[in-house]
Amino acid sequence: MTKPVMQASSAVLAANASPAPRGALTNRRYALELRQQMAWPKQALILAISLAIGFGLSAAILVAAGVPAGELLNEFVLHTLFDLQSLQAVLFQAAPMILVGLAAAMAFRARFWNLGLEGQMIWGAIGATAVSFFDTGPPALRLPLMLCMAITFGLLWALAPALLKLRLGVNEIISSLMLNYIAGNFLLHLVYGAWKDPKDSFPYSPQFRSFERLPEWFGSTGPAAIALALAVTALAWWFVGISRAGLYLRFVDANPRMAHAVGVPVRRMVLSAVLLSGALSGIAGFVVVAGQEGRLTQAFYAGYGVSGILIAFLARNNPLAASVVALLVAALFVAGRNLQVFYQIPFSMVQLIQAIVVICVASSDFFIRHRIRAVASKAG
Amino acid sequence: MDAFAIATNWLGNAPDFAVPYALAALGLILTERSGVLSLGAEGLMLVGALVGIGAQLSFGQPGIALMLAMLAASLVSVLFAVMVIVLRVNQVIAGLALVFFCQGLTSLLGTLLGWTNRGVESFAALPLGPLASLPLVGRLFAQNIVVYLTLPIFVAVVWYLTRTSAGLRLRAVGENPQAADAAGISVTAWRFAAVLAGAALVGLAGAYISVVSTKLWIAGMSGGRGWIAVGLVIFARWSPWKALAGAVLFGCIEALIPQLAAAGVQLPQYFVLMTPYAVTLAVMVWVALARRSSDGEPGALGRPYLREERT
Numbered sequence: 001m002t003k004p005v006m007q008a009s010s011a012v013l014a015a016n017a018s019p020a021p022r023g024a025l026t027n028r029r030y031a032l033e034l035r036q037q038m039a040w041p042k043q044a045l046i047l048a049i050s051l052a053i054g055f056g057l058s059a060a061i062l063v064a065a066g067v068p069a070g071e072l073l074n075e076f077v078l079h080t081l082f083d084l085q086s087l088q089a090v091l092f093q094a095a096p097m098i099l100v101g102l103a104a105a106m107a108f109r110a111r112f113w114n115l116g117l118e119g120q121m122i123w124g125a126i127g128a129t130a131v132s133f134f135d136t137g138p139p140a141l142r143l144p145l146m147l148c149m150a151i152t153f154g155l156l157w158a159l160a161p162a163l164l165k166l167r168l169g170v171n172e173i174i175s176s177l178m179l180n181y182i183a184g185n186f187l188l189h190l191v192y193g194a195w196k197d198p199k200d201s202f203p204y205s206p207q208f209r210s211f212e213r214l215p216e217w218f219g220s221t222g223p224a225a226i227a228l229a230l231a232v233t234a235l236a237w238w239f240v241g242i243s244r245a246g247l248y249l250r251f252v253d254a255n256p257r258m259a260h261a262v263g264v265p266v267r268r269m270v271l272s273a274v275l276l277s278g279a280l281s282g283i284a285g286f287v288v289v290a291g292q293e294g295r296l297t298q299a300f301y302a303g304y305g306v307s308g309i310l311i312a313f314l315a316r317n318n319p320l321a322a323s324v325v326a327l328l329v330a331a332l333f334v335a336g337r338n339l340q341v342f343y344q345i346p347f348s349m350v351q352l353i354q355a356i357v358v359i360c361v362a363s364s365d366f367f368i369r370h371r372i373r374a375v376a377s378k379a380g
Numbered sequence: 381m382d383a384f385a386i387a388t389n390w391l392g393n394a395p396d397f398a399v400p401y402a403l404a405a406l407g408l409i410l411t412e413r414s415g416v417l418s419l420g421a422e423g424l425m426l427v428g429a430l431v432g433i434g435a436q437l438s439f440g441q442p443g444i445a446l447m448l449a450m451l452a453a454s455l456v457s458v459l460f461a462v463m464v465i466v467l468r469v470n471q472v473i474a475g476l477a478l479v480f481f482c483q484g485l486t487s488l489l490g491t492l493l494g495w496t497n498r499g500v501e502s503f504a505a506l507p508l509g510p511l512a513s514l515p516l517v518g519r520l521f522a523q524n525i526v527v528y529l530t531l532p533i534f535v536a537v538v539w540y541l542t543r544t545s546a547g548l549r550l551r552a553v554g555e556n557p558q559a560a561d562a563a564g565i566s567v568t569a570w571r572f573a574a575v576l577a578g579a580a581l582v583g584l585a586g587a588y589i590s591v592v593s594t595k596l597w598i599a600g601m602s603g604g605r606g607w608i609a610v611g612l613v614i615f616a617r618w619s620p621w622k623a624l625a626g627a628v629l630f631g632c633i634e635a636l637i638p639q640l641a642a643a644g645v646q647l648p649q650y651f652v653l654m655t656p657y658a659v660t661l662a663v664m665v666w667v668a669l670a671r672r673s674s675d676g677e678p679g680a681l682g683r684p685y686l687r688e689e690r691t
Contacts, residue, residue: 032686065492113472168668173419173472174611175664181604181657189650306480313473346491348599352484358477359463366467 033371043368050364054357061352067343075342080335088222089337092292093330095225096284100304101311101322101329102236103280109240109249109317110273111256116161116176117281118305119183120154124282125289126190127153129205129296132212133195139211146212147286154282155275157183162274166267180305191298205296214291225291229323232283236319239276249273281308303333303351310354314361329354383643384516390632390639392519395527396593398631400425400585402530404609405616405623406537407581412618413541414574415554417682419475420460421582422606423482424453428586430486433597434493436500446526446587453583454576456482461575465568468684479606487599499596526592533581538620550574554678557685567685582606604657611660615667617676626663633659 063069080086100117107114127149131137137145160179164170191203199206214221214228240246248269251259260266288300307329315321336350404421411418432449436442459481463474490496503524507513511521541547552560553570561567589605590597608630616622637652 034686065488115476164665164668168665170664170668171611171614174607174614175661177604177607178611178657178661182654182661185650185654185657189648192650193648309476310480346488348484348487348491350484351480352488355477355481355484358473359459359481362469362473362477363463363467365469370468 031373031375033373035369035371038368046364046367047361050360051357054353054360057356057360058353061356062339062345062349065343065345065349067339067345075338076335079338080331086334086338088220089334090327090331091226092220092222093333094327095222095229095291096287096304097307097311097326097330097333098229098233098323099280099284099287100308101315101326102233102319103277103284104308104312105315105317105319105322106236106240106273106280107277108312109253110270111253112162112165112270112274112277113173114158114161114176114274114277115173115305115309116158116179116278117284117308118301119176119180120157120278120281121285121288121301121304122180122183122187123157124150124154124285125296125300126187126285127151127282128286128289129195129208132208133205139209142209142212143214143290146290147283150282150286151279152282154285155279158274158278158281162271166271184301187296188298191296195296197295203298204293207295208290212290213294214287221291225287228283228287232280233319233323236280240319245269245272306351306354307333310358313358386639386643388516388519389642390635391517392522393635393638394628394631395520395523396631397634398627399527399530400589400593400605401609401612401630402624402627403533403585403588404582404606405612405627406534406620407578407583407585408609408613409578409616409618409620409623410537410541410550410581411574411578412613412681413554413678414550414571415557415678415680415683415685416461416464416571416575417471417475418460418575418578419472419610420457420478420482420579420606421609422602422604423479424457424579424582425586425589425602425606426482426486426600427456428453428583429590429601430490430495430597431583432587432591433495433498433500436502436591437495437498440501442502442591445591446584449587449591450580450583453579453586457575457579460579461572464684465571465575468686471682471684483600490597490599495597497596497598500591502592502595524592526588534620534624537581541620551678554680557680557683561685561687571685582609585609608656608660611664615663617667618678619676629663630656630659 059069059072062072067075080090100121103117103120104114128146131142131146131149136142157179158176161170161172161176164175165172188203191205195205197204197206214224217223238246240249248259248264251262251264252266252269256266259269284304285301289296293300307326311322311325311329315325332350332353336345336347336353339345339349340347404425408418408421428449431452432445435445435448439445456478460474460478463469463477464471503526505522506525506528508521512518514521539547541551549560549565550570550573552563553565553567553574557567560570585605586602590601594601612623612626612630615626633655637655640647640652
């Protein structure tokens with residue numbers, strides 16, 4: 001705790017040493033200090049202000065793009081959350097969102113920038129679809145088999161950047177992104193080629209049979225998908241908060257070299273966190289094809305990579321917070337689709353709003369981690 | 381088509397594909413030599429590409445369009461500079477946020493302004509006298525003006541970085557900001573300048589794709605080239621000439637794809653489209669195998685600087 005004091009005194013010394021500035025406002029120097037800690041109500045206030053700025057800017061852009069200002073609240077809050085059909089759509093959308101958010105959070109916890117969420121999702125979906133396409137296994141075991149294949153494929157696609165990083169030090173940001181593009185093209189190869197539905201000319205696989213789709217509860221596959229996502233959230237929460245591996249991961253996140261020095265198997269922890277991340281993305285892919293689309297389509301993964309990173313970042317890699325943020329992002333997606341229908345606003349608006357929120361929240365961290373102190377200098 | 385014509389076309393088209401990689405990598409090197417990790421290239425290229433097309437549709441002067449595209453990319457990069465230099469945001473998060481922001485913004489504006497899929501006129505090929513009528517390599521000397529200008533731009537940036545005191549200051553800020561600060565060099569100012577100047581070159585690369593090469597705008601048209609450029613810079617160990625060599629390699633590979641199709645080689649289309657990404661992955665692995673140390677990497681890359689902070 002002596003560090004801030006020393007910094008403050010050195011800043012004062014620096015201020016005293018400088019020639020006396022003129023004028024009332026310039027009569028002080030501003031010193032930047034690192035803050036050790038900030039009380040949580042203050043942190044919450046700063047977060048709330050930054051979110052307000054982010055949503056304010058987004059609202060301004062929406063109005064500029066042609067949404068009547070008076071309709072914003074109606075469109076975004078009332079229509080999305082209080083309309084039964086929209087609410088169902090939000091819950092429907094939330095399941096894969098929660099899963100990709102968790103996937104990103106797991107990798108980020110090990111300080112591994114897994115930007116390959118979309119690629120791993122694609123392979124998860126391909127794995128699940130392969131079970132259906134090749135008609136493997138008895139109908140009763142079909143769904144669990146698809147889930148297992150999705151987990152395996154997603155995990156294996158995450159293995160490559162993890163091994164490249166751990167063995168050779170290859171930058172995982174670039175490698176995982178390149179693997180996304182490769183997976184995306186392979187998906188196109190399948191849906192335009194061998195796996196194309198022979199019934200019509202659209203680029204998608206044949207429709208799954210009823211026992212290959214998530215069960216319908218209350219007339220929709222949404223509840224089953226949400227239940228799966230929440231179960232995974234609970235597991236992730238146990239893993240992060242209670243299990244020994246979760247504790248190790250916190251060591252690795254705080255200081256990998258120190259963790260290694262005290263005997264934490266750092267490389268094994270990083271590898272398992274990334275593989276877990278890939279597996280979760282794979283499940284997300286499974287949920288989209290088996291729950292929403294009912295078949296493999298060419299662009300089912302669009303927007304999930306960005307959303308996963310956003311969710312993990314806003315939730316500070318916390319699994320429970322991630323599921324809440326994911327719900328909000330899902331609401332944003334549904335609202336974005338409504339805007340597209342009613343006001344012809346391109347769907348890219350959703351990504352713009354997401355980016356603005358990330359920028360505002362990331363920038364607000366500055367005020368949590370630093371203190372700006374006016375240091376009075378000796379007035380001349 | 382016979383092999384000779386295919387080779388001629390291939391060599392003739394390669395520079396057109398190489399220029400965006402080369403310019404973007406050069407811009408990234410300029411920024412990263414000052415110690416700022418720049419992951420936003422993919423987004424800044426899109427900004428350059430959209431503004432370039434917009435300006436070309438409005439004014440019809442490709443030179444002005446490229447200039448405006450550079451200016452726009454610089455302007456957008458101010459946002460990134462403030463985030464990483466002033467507010468000390470994690471540079472990976474800031475770079476990703478910039479890419480997401482630019483992807484959303486350009487795709488939105490391109491649709492709202494109706495600039496999507498509208499073809500433009502652009503620079504004509506400038507044959508270099510008798511060189512252009514040489515067999516086989518002749519088409520190499522019948523390129524547009526930007527291709528010719530790329531080489532002087534590289535020479536200028538290399539000269540600036542290695543032969544001027546300003547370039548030395550910029551590198552000092554990237555290698556050891558504490559020492560540079562002690563020597564009276566403003567870390568903040570130099571990093572700001574490096575981010576803006578680098579962004580201008582990346583914007584130029586983007587505008588080249590839309591205005592000069594493709595001659596139209598499609599949302600997300602940079603298609604990962606910005607990320608490949610980031611990989612290229614790592615591959616080149618932050619050396620401009622090696623980056624140029626890498627860009628030429630990528631240009632040759634991309635130019636080969638349509639020629640193979642013309643030659644009647646039957647390859648699965650989507651596997652062919654994977655090649656640039658697979659090759660990027662391969663060269664990253666190769667460079668990691670060949671050299672395990674981090675030589676060439678600016679010493680303070682990715683680390684924000686605060687005078688009061690001990691490192």
